[in-house]
Structure formats: structure tokens, C-alpha cells
Amino acid sequence: MEPAVKRPGAEPALPPSRGEISAALIEYLRDAGPLPDGAALAGADPLGDDLQLALYLCYELHYRGFAGVGDDREWDPELLRLRAALEKPFLAVLRARATRHGHADEALDELLVEPLDGQGVSHFLQDKGELWQLREYAALRSVYHLKEADPHAWVLPRLWGRAKAGMAAVEFDEYGAGRADRVHAKLFADLMTDLDLDPAYGRYLDASGAEALAIVNMMSLFGLHRALRGALVGHFAAVEITSSPGSRRLAKAMRRTGAGRAAEYFYAEHVEADAVHEQVVRREVVAGLLEEEPHLDGDIAFGADATGWLEDRLADRLLAAWRSGQSSLRTAV
């Protein structure tokens, strides 16, 4: 099969590598070398920069791809084999270290209680975030928000009845309810423009550390595997439950720093939208899936726990850097 012709500039360039595995993978994608061998994979840190970037590159072939890389590479059996070898230790570490609950209601009920004296990133940005920190935050969140809702769309064909209808309704809202200018990814691009960032897809992949990539990789992992549909739903529920209060704090941070109207609007819209989404996801998607497939209870809890665990790791990196006045990014923006 001939590789499909690419429109120039439509896809991001391949980023620089971060180690042996990602270096070999990038060479392979350029038709310039073999994939990494088993020895490189065996010694890799499942949460480290090298493995997380390699996994991100494998997954990105299912979304927008890269300039100079043929569209047909999405189903290259060698790449799928590598992806599976990268996913295995990542999933194992999430299962072993993140799991705290055995049942969906326990995991989600905990998220429904709002701490009075929260110490998270949104609390920091609300109270004392400076514009440069908001820019860093937006740059590394862009690896997800510029494809907001896309990793979750993979789950739709794996659901039935109430769970499918509820999930589709929330995704429809995320995709702008039929209006291109309201697509959440577009609203985020507008926020980036307000913050004087480049809204081009994939622009800040190289700036984003392993902790940020791991969150998006978890979404793609859960979304692309039917076997992990319960975890995807649990992850999505955790995001929708925690988003509304967090977005209120981020909207306040944008307002206080004069970041701009679009920057504030992105988070203000998520306060209102996600208060609705939380209700629909808990009452229709989670409850509907549990009714159809009660054996997925533990996986729903796992998806929620994994989300919180990875978000906490990102928060630790950001707050440690910012509290000492340093950049949290790998490259300056």
C-alpha cells in the first residue's frame, strides 16, 4: 500500500528523543532504523521520559500523526507490538501503585468531598499563580486539551444503553454541540492565544515532562483497549467530578492575572458544563455500565484511582518547581 499523501504543515513534527527507546522509535518512523530491542525495553522506567514519550508517539498515530510519517503506520504490526511492550509495564505500575479502592462508589464518593484547605495546583494558581506559571500550565495541558474528549470517544462502541447514551451526550457537549467555534479543543486554543502561546497541535509536546504525558497516555491506554472500558469510564468520572471546582479556581487565576477573556472563558465554561457532566456520568454512564456489567466495578474504581495518582505526581512536579521559582517545563515557552 502506498503511503497516503500528507498536507504540508497539517501535522506536528516528530519531537526530539529522550532516550534509547524513543530515539530508535523516531528513527523507525523516519524509515531510518530498526525499532528498539528487548534489552532497551527491559531496563526502562515505566514512568520515565523515554518510555512515556515513546508511548505517546505510538498513540499519536491514532489521532493526528506526524509530519513525514505515513498514515498507514497506525496499523504497522511492529509498532503495535512495541506499543504493547510499552503499555504492559505502565499498566502494571498503575495497577500496583495507584489502586486504593475496590468499588466504584467508594472511589467516586471520596472525590465528591471538597477539601476545605486544598493544596493542589489549582489552589496554588488561584491564590498566587503568576502569568508565567499559568502559561506553563496551559502549555503542558495542551497535550491533552487540544484533543479534548478524543481519547474518551474510543469507548463509545464498547458501551450499551444508558452508559452509551450518557457518554455520547457528554461527548457531544465537549465537541461543541454541533458548533465548531464551541468545540472545547478550540476554546483551549483561544485560551493559548490569550496567553501568548502557539496553539498549533503538538507544539508543546517537547516541553512537557513525563508526568504530563503519562496522564494523556493513560487516557489513550484506557480508550483504545476494550478490556479497559471500565477504567476509561472511571477515569472520565474522576475528571468530570473534580473539574468543576478546579475550573472555578483556574478561572479566578486567569481573571486575577488579566490573562484575557478567552482564557477565563475556557475555565468558566467548564465550571458550568462539568457540573452537568458529573451528574450525567455518575447517574447514567457509571450506573448504566454497572447495571450492564457489574464485574467492571473494580476497574471503574481503578480508573478513578489511577487518574488521581497521576494527577498528584504532576502536581508534585509543578509545585516543587514553582515554589522554588523554577520552570516546570523541559524547554522554555
Add this chain to the structure above:
Amino acid sequence: MPAGRPRRIVARRDGPMLVEGPVEIALEDGTTVSSDRFCVALCTCRRSRIYPWCDTSHRKHSPAPRPGSGD
């Protein structure tokens, strides 16, 4: 109200009322707000800072930070 199926509102004591959109709401100060979202969550605890829409202010609070709140 046109004839047909009555509009369904989902009410729970521990959260907002869920109403199928679009909706138009007349407020006590004479203003009107509207939303064309597929479903809207109407504040019933009266603590919302974006009243009449829910902003999750009805939630319980705990003194201690919890794991997984690193938003």
C-alpha cells in the same frame, strides 16, 4: 406547553435539579438567562456562584486534603 410528553426533571435532595435543555429561566430581578445545553443542572442549595446554574457548591467539605486532588 404543547401537548405530548411532559418535560422530565430529575430531582435529588443532595444535588442540582437536572432539566433537559434548552431552557430559559426568569430570575427574581427581572432578568432572563438561557442555556441550550442538552441538560442543565439547576442549583437548589442556593450557594452557587453562577446561580441559577449548579457549580457544585452543594458538596460536602472535609478539613484535610485528599489524595488525588492534585488538579
